[in-house]
Amino acid sequence: MxxxxxxxxxxxxxxxxxxxxxxxxxxxxxxxxxxxxxxxxxxxxxxxxxxxxxxxxxxxxxxxxxxxxxxxxxxxxxxxxxxxxxxxxxxxxxxxxxxxxxxxxxxxxxxxxxxxxxxxxxxxxxxxxxxxxxxxxxxxxxxxxxxxxxxxxxxxxxxxxxxxxxxxxxxxxxxxxxxxxxxxxxxxxxxxxxxxxxxxxxxxxxxxxxxLANVGSAYLVSGDEPGRYGNGHATVVPYDLFDAKDGAIVIAIGNDRQFARFAAEVMKRPDIADDPRFAANSARVEHRDALMREMRPEVAARPATYWLDGMRRHGIPCAQVRGVGEALTAxxxxxxxxxxxxxxxxxxxxxxxxxxxxxxxxxxxxxxxxxxxxxxxxxxxxxxxxxxxxxxxxxxxxxxxxxxxxxx
Missing domain, CATH: 3.40.50.10540 (Crotonobetainyl-coa:carnitine coa-transferase; domain 1)
Structure with a gap:
């Protein structure tokens, strides 16, 4: 004991x-x-x-x-x-x-x-x-x-x-x-x-x-002044806030395997999973706007539970945005x-x-x-x-x- x-x-x-x-x-x-x-x-x-x-x-x-x-x-x-x-x-x-x-x-x-x-x-x-x-x-x-x-x-x-x-x-x-x-x-x-x-x-x-962590390190390495990305991420895509049909959700995809599962199995868009512009994270960062034009209408067409349940089944990081009270009483x-x-x-x-x-x-x-x-x-x-x-x-x-x- x-x-x-x-x-x-x-x-x-x-x-x-x-x-x-x-x-x-x-x-x-x-x-x-x-x-x-x-x-x-x-x-x-x-x-x-x-x-x-x-x-x-x-x-x-x-x-x-x-x-x-x-x-x-x-x-x-x-x-x-x-x-x-x-x-x-x-x-x-x-x-x-x-x-x-x-x-x-x-x-x-x-x-x-x-x-x-x-x-x-x-x-x-x-x-x-x-x-x-x-x-x-x-x-x-x-x-x-x-x-x-x-x-x-x-x-x-x-x-x-x-x-x-x-x-x-x-x-x-x-x-x-x-x-x-x-x-x-x-x-x-x-x-x-x-x-x-x-x-x-x-x-x-x-x-x-x-x-400042990675943001400060990025400046020291590149000499480029970091920008603002709202709820997005400077070097990981898709990693952002999305409007589902009935509320806001967070999709935080951290690697290429997760993205492939998300696109093919959850979003039901294998064409996006196979698109060379989106196959690797570095390419997704480069083609951020093009990917967002594909994703945002898709996410907006279905309720939050569809996306959250689907992503969790496939081990893809996601969340519904909570208020402080919801978080403290969870x-x-x-x-x-x-x-x-x-x-x-x-x-x-x-x-x-x-x-x-x-x-x-x-x-x-x-x-x-x-x-x-x-x-x-x-x-x-x-x-x-x-x-x-x-x-x-x-x-x-x-x-x-x-x-x-x-x-x-």
Whole structure:
């Protein structure tokens, strides 16, 4: 019988000085993996995303809820000396610190890497910025939309003859959050090996460029500026959105064998399968428009189920376009435990999207709800040896926020 072990980061401590999305996404991943994550928030409103709604669940914005599970919140003003002292005490015990202030922005508080490594040489200190600490644009703030524009992603997204489009979710932030988590985990292994931490310089701009993947590689190889193909693909054909008689479907044919089966067995057009213009993918790319003139009327003449059932029988990748609600309530979503229910102190039962990280023996932790602003301030301060009267005095002086109301 396989013994289930603790989550991978059980016993590790993460100090989260980040807000909005890239940094919190990183620390949420670390929290899912079992780390004890302390989220430090300004008492005056906390993480910006708390107000990014509607929709709200009992006053908590859905945007904030998406990136802050498995954390504890302390409402702390570290522009004050007493607040800086508390952050340093937390950093002294932390394995990882994540921050996303402008490059060098925490130096004035004595909370930069060079200052904190003096009290914790093993600290992995992850800075998430827009452009990186040695970039000529280091002073600029990082915003996902701006990075998608400057990093080339918008230039290849959208209709062929239309305007550039951003992706529907903030992917530059999410790319960066995942890269930051990966870097933190690798640096933690190095710290365990070497007994010494390090500074990680993770930039939205870098992450966006890296995720250009084959599109970026195509430019470096050819020198040709990639174009937009709408829902199509630059180098694979047919790989596109088609209008069936009763709705849109995706046909994503990845090789010549699949295309031959599709044309002859599903579309019932062996003449197309045998046409030398379409026999090989490179030829189909060259004769894209001619193939589309043949395919689109054929697809439009029959219902979606005809095409989907036929293609699936022949192992040809395809899909009906779903809404977000359809995707989140699909049987395969539930089977993979990708929607989780948690008890929230204000909203009652709350649903959150699950983690894609699946472990055979060291599973991620059971979710705790995204914390209320300052929900754990007293608990965190008590863990640092602060007593009730001292905590009350810190609250009176505005160093920490008032305890949150848990009344609906």
């Amino acid at each position: 396989t013994r289930t072990r603790q989550a991978p980061l059980t016993g590790r401590k993460v100090l989260d000085l980040s807000r909005v999305l890239a940094g919190p996404w990183c620390t949420m991943i670390l929290g899912d993996l079992g780390a004890d994550v302390t989220k430090v928030e300004n008492p005056n409103g906390g993480d910006d995303t708390r107000g990014w709604g509607p929709p709200f669940a009992a006053g908590e914005a859905a945007y904030y809820l998406c990136a802050n599970r498995n954390k504890k919140s302390i409402a702390l003003d570290f522009s004050k000396a007493e607040g800086q002292e508390i952050v340093r005490a937390l950093a002294a015990e932390a394995d990882i610190l994540v921050e996303n202030y402008k490059a060098g922005g925490l130096r004035k508080y004595g909370l930069d890497y060079d200052s904190l490594k003096e009290i914790n040489p093993r600290l992995v200190y992850c800075s998430v910025t827009g452009y990186g600490h040695d970039s000529p644009l280091r002073e600029r703030a990082g915003y996902d939309y701006v990075i998608q524009a400057e990093g080339g992603l918008m230039s290849v997204t959208g209709p062929k003859d239309g305007a550039p489009h951003k992706v529907g979710v903030a992917v530059a932030d999410l790319f960066t959050g995942m890269a930051a988590a990966q870097a933190c985990l690798a640096a933690l292994i190095a710290a365990d090996r070497d007994g010494e931490g390090q500074h990680l310089d993770i930039a939205l701009y870098d992450a966006q460029l890296a995720m 049987p395969e979503t539930r089977a993979r435990d990708m929607v989780k229910r948690v008890a929230h102190p204000l909203a009652g039962e709350l649903e959150l999207i699950g983690s894609p990280l699946k472990f055979g023996a060291t599973p991620i932790v059971d979710f705790t709800p995204p914390p209320l602003l300052g929900e754990h301030s007293e608990e965190i301060l008590s863990g640092l040896g602060r007593e009730g009267p001292e905590i009350a005095e810190l609250q009176r002086r505005g160093v920490i926020g008032s305890p949150p109301s848990k009344d609906p």
